[in-house]
Amino acid sequence: xxxxxxxxxxxxxxxxxxxxxxxxxxxxxxxxxxxxxxxxxxxxxxxxxxxxxxxxxxxxxxxxxxxxxxxxxxxxxxxxxxxxxxxxxxxxxxxxxxxxxxxxxxxxxxxxxxxx
Amino acid sequence: xxxxxxxxxxxxxxxxxxxxxxxxxxxxxxxxxxxxxxxxxxxxxxxxxxxxxxxxxxxxxxxxxxxxxxxxxxxxxxxxxxxxxxxxxxxxxxxxxxxxxxxxxxxxxxxxxx
Numbered sequence: 001x002x003x004x005x006x007x008x009x010x011x012x013x014x015x016x017x018x019x020x021x022x023x024x025x026x027x028x029x030x031x032x033x034x035x036x037x038x039x040x041x042x043x044x045x046x047x048x049x050x051x052x053x054x055x056x057x058x059x060x061x062x063x064x065x066x067x068x069x070x071x072x073x074x075x076x077x078x079x080x081x082x083x084x085x086x087x088x089x090x091x092x093x094x095x096x097x098x099x100x101x102x103x104x105x106x107x108x109x110x111x112x113x114x115x116x
Numbered sequence: 117x118x119x120x121x122x123x124x125x126x127x128x129x130x131x132x133x134x135x136x137x138x139x140x141x142x143x144x145x146x147x148x149x150x151x152x153x154x155x156x157x158x159x160x161x162x163x164x165x166x167x168x169x170x171x172x173x174x175x176x177x178x179x180x181x182x183x184x185x186x187x188x189x190x191x192x193x194x195x196x197x198x199x200x201x202x203x204x205x206x207x208x209x210x211x212x213x214x215x216x217x218x219x220x221x222x223x224x225x226x227x228x229x230x
Contacts, residue, residue: 004158
């Protein structure tokens with residue numbers, strides 16, 4: 001069965017600092033990978049997605065992620081964090097076959113705190 | 117396009133009572149998903165519909181849970197004889213047909229069972 005691990009439950013960075021959130025997945029075939037962000041009282045919003053092609057994908061709000069098949073990783077990065085980026089971030093993998101087609105399996109999330 | 121909406125946003129109920137939640141997807145979307153999220157965890161898949169057909173149910177979904185999507189439009193999720201362990205955020209999402217199309221999430225319904 002597919003799974004997603006986000007090793008860091010909570011990360012704190014200073015505003016303007018760079019950010020990397022880690023995500024490791026387990027999936028038998030080519031994965032379809034996503035990063036979502038959830039702010040308090042808000043629904044999950046898609047930041048970016050990877051299906052195939054260029055392993056470095058660009059998303060909204062200045063985020064990017066790099067797919068590394070050899071490491072089964074899909075880490076999220078941002079060069080300069082803004083206070084408004086404080087939220088919880090979820091990595092997810094989509095099931096790409098059978099009756100579960102499209103079903104998302106999420107990691108447990110990483111809470112990002114931004115200090116001024 | 118007003119996005120995915122869910123009603124109610126909050127529900128407090130006593131153990132043993134039945135509750136029903138509603139989800140209105142984005143109108144052009146034919147896939148609709150239900151997830152459950154407990155504190156400190158990521159969302160967990162419960163079930164999904166392709167139009168009006170319910171194509172998969174998670175093993176997390178006990179017999180007390182039932183979901184419908186009549187006419188392939190809105191969906192309801194009913195929990196019978198609620199238990200304290202049912203307390204969670206119930207999320208609805210919708211998407212186009214393709215399995216890897218973006219799922220648009222609603223704000224969720226927070227259920228508290230006392």
